[in-house]
Amino acid sequence: MTHGTDRVIITGGGIGGLGAALMLARRGIPVTVLERAAEFKEVGAGLQLAPNITRMLDGVGVLADLLPHAVRPRRLVFANAATGEELSHLDLEDAATRYGGPYVVLHRSDLLDALLRAARAEPMVTLLTDHHVERVADHGDSVTVTCADGQEITGRILVGADGLRSVVREHVVDDEPVCSGYIAYRGVVPIETVERLTDTDDVVVWMGPGCHFVQYPVRGGKLYNQVAVFRSQEYLDGKEDWGSPAELDATYAELAAPVVAGLSSIQRENRWPMYDREPITSWTNGNVTLLGDAAHAMLQYLAQGAGQSLLDGAALANALAPLAEGRDSERWCAGDVKAALHRYEADRVAAAATVQSTGRLWGDIWHVDEPVHVLLRDEAFRRRDTYDYHLVDWLYGPVLDPGDHADAVGHGPRPVDTYLTRK
Known part of the structure; x- marks a missing residue:
C-alpha cells in the first residue's frame, strides 16, 4: 500500500504522534499515522501541562476542549x-x-x-x-x-x-535507553477514597x-492522581x-x-522502571526524523515529557509548512x-536536550539523602521568594511584557512565541 510520496508517515499514535499529525495537517501537509495497538489509547495516569505547553495548545484550538x-x-x-x-511553592495563578x-x-x-478528536476532523x-512497523527503508x-x-x-x-524503545x-x-535505577508506581483513584488529602487545589511534591x-486532582477534581518514585536497592543488588x-x-x-496515608491507596498492580536517553546532536538521517520520547526520552522531574513532544510537533509543522506551498512535487525535492x-x-x-539534562539534575536535588545535603536543599527552598521565577522562566517563558494582563486562556495579550498559525 502507498499513500503518496508527498506524505508524512508518523509511527506511533500517542500524544506526540497525534499532536504532530494534527499540526501538520493544519499546515496543509497530508499525514498517515501508524499505531501498533488495536486502538488509540494512553496507558498511565495524570500529567501536568505548564504554560509553555498550554499556550501552544490554545493556539491550535485544543485547549478549550481540554479545560472542562x-x-x-x-x-x-x-x-x-x-x-x-x-518548604516553598509556586503561585500557579x-x-x-x-x-x-x-x-x-x-x-x-x-x-x-482531545487530540484524537481534532485529528479525526482533519481530512x-x-x-x-494494528500497524506495527518493523523495518525502515530510505530510498532517497x-x-x-x-x-x-x-x-x-x-x-x-x-x-x-514510537516511544522510548523506538524502532x-x-x-x-x-x-x-538508560535505566535510572528508580521505579514508579502511579495511578488514579476516586478522590473520596484517599485516606488523607493535602489541599486539593494544589500539586504537591513530597x-x-x-x-x-x-x-494532584484530575478529571475535574473527581479523581486523585498519585505517583510514588523511589531508588531501588533491589535494582542495585541485581535482582x-x-x-x-x-x-x-x-x-x-x-x-x-x-505521605504514608496517601501511599495506602496507591495502585500496586503496575510499576514503571524509569528510563531516559542520552541527548543526541541530531534526530535526523536522510528522510527519517524523530519526535517525543523516540527523540529525547526524559525523566519526569520537570513534568515536561508529553508537553515537549507536543512542542516537537508544532516545530515540525512550522518547518515543513513551505513544502505544502503550491502542492507540487518540486516542493518535496531532496534539498527542500x-x-x-x-x-x-x-x-x-538543543532545547529538548536542556530539558533532559535539567530533569536529571532536579531528580538529584529531590532525592538527596545525606543529612547535610538535605539541610542545604531545604534551606534553599525555604529562602526562595514565592514570586521568584528565575528557575522556570527559561522553560515556561517568554514572559509577557510588564503591564500586560493575559487571561491565561488565549484571549488576552499573547507572548511572541506563537507556535502555529491556524488555517
Whole structure:
C-alpha cells in the first residue's frame, strides 16, 4: 500500500504522534499515522501541562476542549517527605498571568482523546491501527516502512514517534535507553477514597531520601492522581524483578503521615522502571526524523515529557509548512526536505536536550539523602521568594511584557512565541 510520496508517515499514535499529525495537517501537509495497538489509547495516569505547553495548545484550538476535563491548581508545593514541612511553592495563578497560559493537570487519556478528536476532523489525516512497523527503508526520494504483517507504506518523510524503545530511532542512532535505577508506581483513584488529602487545589511534591511522592486532582477534581518514585536497592543488588511492592512499602514506611496515608491507596498492580536517553546532536538521517520520547526520552522531574513532544510537533509543522506551498512535487525535492528537517532540528534538538539534562539534575536535588545535603536543599527552598521565577522562566517563558494582563486562556495579550498559525 502507498499513500503518496508527498506524505508524512508518523509511527506511533500517542500524544506526540497525534499532536504532530494534527499540526501538520493544519499546515496543509497530508499525514498517515501508524499505531501498533488495536486502538488509540494512553496507558498511565495524570500529567501536568505548564504554560509553555498550554499556550501552544490554545493556539491550535485544543485547549478549550481540554479545560472542562482538567484542573487548574492554585499552587505547586514542595515539601519534605520525612518531616511533612512545606518548604516553598509556586503561585500557579500568578504564573498563568506571567506566561500567558494556564498550568493544568489532567488524565493522560483526556489529552489523547482531545487530540484524537481534532485529528479525526482533519481530512488530511489518515489514522491506522494494528500497524506495527518493523523495518525502515530510505530510498532517497521516499521512505518505506514495512509492518509486521508484511504491508508496506511509502511516504516522503518518516517521523518516529514510537516511544522510548523506538524502532525508527535505530535508523538514526545506535544506542540504548538508560535505566535510572528508580521505579514508579502511579495511578488514579476516586478522590473520596484517599485516606488523607493535602489541599486539593494544589500539586504537591513530597521530596524524600531516594524517593518522592506526587499528588494532584484530575478529571475535574473527581479523581486523585498519585505517583510514588523511589531508588531501588533491589535494582542495585541485581535482582531481575526489582522495585517490588514490598520495597515500595519499606521505602515509604517512616515518612510523614500524609505521605504514608496517601501511599495506602496507591495502585500496586503496575510499576514503571524509569528510563531516559542520552541527548543526541541530531534526530535526523536522510528522510527519517524523530519526535517525543523516540527523540529525547526524559525523566519526569520537570513534568515536561508529553508537553515537549507536543512542542516537537508544532516545530515540525512550522518547518515543513513551505513544502505544502503550491502542492507540487518540486516542493518535496531532496534539498527542500533536508532544509526543512534542518529547521526542525535547529528549533528543537538543543532545547529538548536542556530539558533532559535539567530533569536529571532536579531528580538529584529531590532525592538527596545525606543529612547535610538535605539541610542545604531545604534551606534553599525555604529562602526562595514565592514570586521568584528565575528557575522556570527559561522553560515556561517568554514572559509577557510588564503591564500586560493575559487571561491565561488565549484571549488576552499573547507572548511572541506563537507556535502555529491556524488555517
